[in-house]
Each structure stands twice: as C-alpha cells, then as structure tokens.
Amino acid sequence: MRLIAGLATLVSVFCLASGAFAHAALVSAEPADGSLFESTPKSVRLRFNESVTPAVIRLIDAVGKTRDDIGIGSAGEDIVVTLPDHLPQGTQILSYRVISQDGHPAGGSLLFSIGAVTKGAVEPAHRDVVDGLIWLTRIGVYLGLFAGVGGVFFAAWIGQGNGGANVIRGGLFVGLLGAVASLGLQGIDLLDLPLGAVATPAPWTSALATSLGPSLLIAIAAMAAALMAWRSASRTVARALAAAAMAGVGLSLAASGHAATAPPQWLTRPAVFLHGIAVAYWVGALVPLAVLAWRRADCLLPVLHRFSNLAAPVVAVLVLTGLTLAVVQLESFHALIATNYGLILSVKTSLVIVLLGLAALNRFRLTPRLAFNPLKTRPLVRSILAECGVALGILAAVAGWRFTPPPRLLVDAVVTPLTIHIHTETAMFQVLVSPATVGADSFVLQLMTGDGSPLPARQATLTLSLPARGIEPLERAAQLGADGYWHVRDVAIPVAGRWHMRIEALVTDFEKITLEDDFDVGER
Numbered sequence: 348m349r350l351i352a353g354l355a356t357l358v359s360v361f362c363l364a365s366g367a368f369a370h371a372a373l374v375s376a377e378p379a380d381g382s383l384f385e386s387t388p389k390s391v392r393l394r395f396n397e398s399v400t401p402a403v404i405r406l407i408d409a410v411g412k413t414r415d416d417i418g419i420g421s422a423g424e425d426i427v428v429t430l431p432d433h434l435p436q437g438t439q440i441l442s443y444r445v446i447s448q449d450g451h452p453a454g455g456s457l458l459f460s461i462g463a464v465t466k467g468a469v470e471p472a473h474r475d476v477v478d479g480l481i482w483l484t485r486i487g488v489y490l491g492l493f494a495g496v497g498g499v500f501f502a503a504w505i506g507q508g509n510g511g512a513n514v515i516r517g518g519l520f521v522g523l524l525g526a527v528a529s530l531g532l533q534g535i536d537l538l539d540l541p542l543g544a545v546a547t548p549a550p551w552t553s554a555l556a557t558s559l560g561p562s563l564l565i566a567i568a569a570m571a572a573a574l575m576a577w578r579s580a581s582r583t584v585a586r587a588l589a590a591a592a593m594a595g596v597g598l599s600l601a602a603s604g605h606a607a608t609a610p611p612q613w614l615t616r617p618a619v620f621l622h623g624i625a626v627a628y629w630v631g632a633l634v635p636l637a638v639l640a641w642r643r644a645d646c647l648l649p650v651l652h653r654f655s656n657l658a659a660p661v662v663a664v665l666v667l668t669g670l671t672l673a674v675v676q677l678e679s680f681h682a683l684i685a686t687n688y689g690l691i692l693s694v695k696t697s698l699v700i701v702l703l704g705l706a707a708l709n710r711f712r713l714t715p716r717l718a719f720n721p722l723k724t725r726p727l728v729r730s731i732l733a734e735c736g737v738a739l740g741i742l743a744a745v746a747g748w749r750f751t752p753p754p755r756l757l758v759d760a761v762v763t764p765l766t767i768h769i770h771t772e773t774a775m776f777q778v779l780v781s782p783a784t785v786g787a788d789s790f791v792l793q794l795m796t797g798d799g800s801p802l803p804a805r806q807a808t809l810t811l812s813l814p815a816r817g818i819e820p821l822e823r824a825a826q827l828g829a830d831g832y833w834h835v836r837d838v839a840i841p842v843a844g845r846w847h848m849r850i851e852a853l854v855t856d857f858e859k860i861t862l863e864d865d866f867d868v869g870e871r
Contacts, residue, residue: 491522497631
C-alpha cells in the first residue's frame with residue numbers, strides 16, 4: 348500500500364502547476380486580422396475569454412512609427428482601441444499586451460491594411476532573455492517553497508537534527524531572491540519594457556497591482572517564516588512557524604493562477620492550496636532523508652517510519668486534488684498530445700515514470716536491507732539523490748507552463764473569421780463570417796459610408812443564396828448590437844460552395860443601400 352501511495356504522490360505532483368501559470372485567450376477581433384480597408388477604420392475591438400486589463404497597447408503604422416494618438420478603453424472582456432483619423436497607406440500593426448485574471452500577461456498582434464497590403468513595420472522581437480529569466484526565477488521560487496519550506500517542516504515535525512541544513516537554507520535564500528526577481532520581471536513583461544527598466548519603479552508597481560504580486564509576497568513571507576523557524580531555539584516556536592510557513596505555501600499558490608481562478612473557485616482554490624502543501628511535504632523530505640542515510644544515523648529507520656505514516660493522508664490529498672485540477676485544465680485526453688501544454692505534460696510524465704522506478708527500487712530493495720544491515724545506506728543515498736535530480740527536472744518542466752495556456756482556455760481561442768469587404772463610392776460594408784463552414788454561421792456587418800465613417804441605418808437585412816445548387820434566397824434580419832455592429836447569428840448553411848450574399852441597409856424611409864458579393868463556404 349505504501350508503494351501505491353508513493354506512486355500516486357509522484358504522479359499527482361505534475362498536476363500542481365497545471366493552473367498556476369496561464370493566460371487569457373483572444374476570442375475575436377473586429378476588424379479581423381488581415382483586414383483591408385479603403386480608409387482608416389474608427390476603432391479595433393479585441394474580445395477575450397475573461398475580463399482583462401490593458402497593460403500596453405501599441406500601434407505601429409505602415410512607415411514604422413509608433414503612434415501615441417490612439418485611445419484605449421476597456422470593459423470586462425472587451426478592449427476598444429480608437430484609431431487616429433488618418434493613417435498612412437499600407438499595413439499597420441496593432442500590438443497588445445493585457446493582464447489576465449491570474450495576473451500574468453497575454454499578448455499578441457494583429458495586422459490590418461489601408462489601401463493595399465505592404466510589408467509594413469517590423470514587429471518588436473520576442474525577448475527570449477526576459478522569458479528565460481522568468482523561467483529560472485520561477486524554478487527558484489519552487490525550490491524555496493518546496494525544498495526550503497518543506498525541508499524546514501520536515502526538520503521541525505518529523506526528522507531529527509539538522510540534516511540537509513545547507514541545502515534547506517540555500518533553497519530558502521534562492522527562493523527569496525527568485526520571488527523578488529520574479530516580481531520585477533513580471534512588471535517588465537507586463538509593460539513590455541527593456542530589461543534595464545527593472546531599476547525603475549514602474550515595473551514593480553505594475554506587478555504588485557496584479558494577482559501575482561500578493562502571491563509572491565505571501566511566498567516571501569512563508570520563506571521568511573521558515574528561516575525564523577530554522578533559527579529558533581524553541582522547538583515549540585519552530586514548529587508553529589514551520590506550520591505557518593507550510594500554510595503560506597498553499598496560500599501563495601492559491602492566490603494566483605488559472606487553476607485558482609477557474610470556475611468553480613470554491614473547488615479550485617482549496618484544491619490548489621492543499622495540493623501545494625502536500626507537494627512541499629513530500630519534496631521537502633528528500634534531502635534530509637538523503638543526509639540521514641549518508642550519515643548512517645541511528646534515527647534513520649524511525650524517521651522513515653514517521654514520514655511514511657504521515658504520508659498516507661497526504662497522498663490521499665495529492666491524488667484527489669491532483670485529479671481535480673487535471674480534469675479542470677485538460678478537459679480531454681486529446682489535448683495531451685495536441686497542445687504545447689500537453690507536450691510539456693508529456694515530458695513531465697516521462698520524468699514521473701523514472702521517479703516511479705526509483706520509488707519501487709527504494710521500497711522493495713533498498714529500505715528492507717537496512718533492517719538487516721543499518722550501515723548499508725549508500726545505495727539508498729544514490730537513489731534518493733537521483734530522485735532529487737528528477738524532481739528538479741519536473742520543476743523545470745512545470746515552470747515552462749508559464750508560457751502556454753492550458754487546453755481549457757484553448758477551447759475559447761480565437762477563430763479567425765472570413766473577412767469580406769464590399770464597397771462602392773457611396774458605401775462600404777465589412778462582413779465577418781465565422782466559421783465560414785457548413786453548419787451554423789454567424790455574420791457581423793459593419794456598415795460605413797464611402798469615406799469610412801459609420802453609416803446610420805434603421806435596419807439591415809442579410810440574404811444568402813446558392814444558385815449553383817438551386818438554393819433560393821434565404822433572408823435574415825440583422826440585429827444592432829451594443830458594439831455598434833449589425834449581427835446575424837446561427838444562420839444554417841447546409842452545403843459547401845460559393846454562396847451569394849446581399850446586404851440591404853435601410854437608411855431612411857426612402858433610401859436603401861444594397862451591396863452584393865460572393866464568398867466561399869467550406870466543409871466543417
């Protein structure tokens with residue numbers, strides 16, 4: 348049973364960060380990426396799958412100039428960027444960076460052209476150095492929380508002596524430095540600033556305003572409490588501080604991350620809290636146990652027994668919370684092999700299999716030998732050190748989830764609609780068709796005058812037909828939405844082919860504008 352418990356523990360470890368670092372996803376953009384206009388559109392609307400806060404919105408025009416004359420507004424899931432009245436002919440780049448509910452940034456760019464498609468300006472390069480530093484500091488935070496705080500808890504409540512003192516103290520100091528650095532790098536990433544800007548107040552202020560700010564502050568407090576517990580001469584005080592530090596591990600992880608903010612939060616936040624504490628308990632024991640085995644300490648077997656007895660309820664928590672978080676984030680087995688998130692999980696799973704083999708070796712061969720020959724500890728030491736190395740690899744893989752959203756969010760990821768632009772001297776109609784395949788399609792109609800200004804209309808009608816297949820006109824009334832566009836939702840398109848579209852806009856009782864065009868509908 349202990350072997351099963353140990354294996355379940357190791358398997359469930361990989362679920363910890365499945366919600367700790369993810370991003371909001373862009374659901375739609377109006378106008379769509381790649382749109383072509385005769386004149387400058389009035390605005391660009393970005394819609395995300397959750398409420399976001401704009402961090403940096405940058406418009407780079409066709410001559411490479413970064414424009415400072417744009418307006419930015421936000422309401423819930425939507426961000427509206429008001430464009431200047433006149434932009435140069437060619438391809439423009441709208442680069443956006445927003446703060447999602449978990450406090451981490453999500454960014455991207457979309458292109459639109461005025462007059463003609465050109466090479467346009469060059470997008471800012473992706474800063475691999477900043478990403479690399481974010482990854483390294485995240486590993487440092489994990490070491491401080493799991494190896495550092497977990498190690499102190501093991502020493503105060505389970506172990507005897509100061510086994511692994513240098514590693515535990517080192518883990519805590521690395522974790523503290525990593526947490527502080529993570530805070531500054533978070534602000535650099537949010538504001539899209541150069542690395543040197545970390546010496547200015549702006550990135551720190553911005554990072555503290557996100558949910559990751561309180562999360563890292565709690566982590567710092569937890570590691571500081573663990574240091575005080577380690578140095579305390581009173582066993583009672585040390586135990587109290589170590590217990591508080593362990594609670595801080597769970598609170599830190601539950602304060603930020605998409606697993607914590609995913610619905611239902613009454614389930615996910617407690618799950619992350621308990622899961623983090625359980626992982627710290629397990630990982631924190633590895634180095635002290637290895638040191639006790641290396642020293643051939645007389646207390647080794649009693650300590651192993653105490654650790655194993657307490658591990659039983661911890662394993663139950665790990666399994667239950669780990670499975671819960673995995674189900675929330677993955678949603679389907681296919682996501683395991685079809686997404687970047689799943690690829691990272693596959694790497695972690697391979698490492699977990701190695702850990703399973705080491706756990707079996709320790710349980711069935713190495714530990715029983717100690718009962719007959721307490722001095723034969725070197726094989727156990729080597730095996731535990733190998734576990735430490737593999738565990739570090741798992742933490743490195745987990746830190747990679749900072750840069751990819753979980754499959755749960757990819758369900759709502761952006762689907763680029765088909766863009767149709769119809770214009771005459773008196774009117775221009777921009778039409779977005781999504782998904783432009785057989786089935787239920789939605790249409791968004793942007794009605795404009797010949798100069799690109801909004802066309803006031805009393806009503807709008809969409810008519811579709813497929814003459815090649817003998818399908819007569821299908822008429823649907825459009826509804827004016829709060830976004831100022833006309834919408835026709837869930838239009839049933841039964842077959843693929845080149846459909847004919849006619850849009851009628853009633854401007855006054857005596858004036859009606861009609862524009863027509865063809866578009867292709869593909870198979871689903």
